[in-house]
Amino acid sequence: MQTVKMVVTGPFNSGKTEFIQTVSEIDVVSTERKISAEAEKVKESTTVAMDFGRITVDDQLVLYLFGTPGQKRFDFMWEILSEGMLGFIVMIDSTRPETFREARSILETFRAYAPTPYVVAANKQDMDDAWDVEDMRIALRLENDVPLLSAVARDKESVKTVLIELLTNILNEISG
């Protein structure tokens, strides 16, 4: 049995756990804890080590999806989780411009040490106060060739589109 993995990263509360839950065939192994910091109390619990989801391809191949913890104080986990990944997805909450700076920093960190393909997912695009994807591209300083996709983490078709886009980029890189 061969296993491959992809990593889902992004700022706190950007929707990483939900993204993995939407397509995982097992209940996501989530290491969530109740939130203690006042500033982070926009949700009840958060990921402190990793989320872990699985998609069985056939009897010889399994894809694992790993979600990194969003808060910067757990960034020592990022590199450990990213070892051996095929590619990564950076999730960003389109309704919270206050997290764009951190998203940029996470993206730059990952790009600096991980020479694998990646895509950026502008999550929560179904919300009224979501920023336009092209405005986000400028705010995040993403070059035009970086794939930036509109996404809704709780919508299976949307998650599939993001994963297929990343896999297509991986395929293109292999094909040269």
Add this chain to the structure above:
Amino acid sequence: MALKGNLRDFTITQLLNLVNLAKKTGTLVVEGANQSARITFREGKLAYAEISNEDNGLGAVLHKNKIITRAQYNTISKRAKTISDKELGLMLINAGYVDQRDVIISLQNHFMDILQRLFSWVEGIFYFNPGETPPPDRIPIKMDLENIIIEGSRRLREWEQLQDELPNLDLALKFTDRPGVNIQNLNMSVEEWKVVSYINPKNTIRQIGKAAKMSEMEIRRVVYSLLQAGLVELVRPEGMVRTLPGLDQTMAGKSKEEQENLVNRLIGRIRQL
């Protein structure tokens, strides 16, 4: 789609950068603690600006720029209630009090003054009304934003803020491909020109700072202004060593066909979900 937020998280300089690069048309409304401002753009260029609780009329603008006297301003103020700025401008030009250049430069100075004041606002709600044009009785202008953005970026002096904006000095810079922007026309300082001369995907920001004899804070500030003005972008320096294995190592031991087969199986499975 919404373009709104708080200046605490997204500065005026960043907003101007966004408007400039996206070539937006519409009005940016900023509500600060004591005043609010409305800045109108047309295809990414500054068209008009006004600030609350102040006289933004042409008479006041010309007086502030010492083009007309206080007595003339007082006379105009009485009449200006019934005529538009456009009519007033024409009247003053025809009467020989001012010429068109005086009007345009005075308006540019006034709008710049409003934007420069906005640079100091650290708190405030902003939102963008797409398509909203200047009030019909006002005189719109057309002003490039790059120099205004560079000026605004120079004011970002706090170390923490600069560090957040540009956390990694081991990245390199390259010029963006933006037709219509001529770097020669920008009002850059000696330090900024010095940095520009070293820009090359082989040189990290840290190396540029060292070569230009700048402190980390100085180089961060200069690079931040160039980034905000949309003149450069961050790239991985050529030959940079990564700490994690690339695809070739992750898939080591497999032929190209086997690698492609594996990814195609993953794509096929996800499509079926």
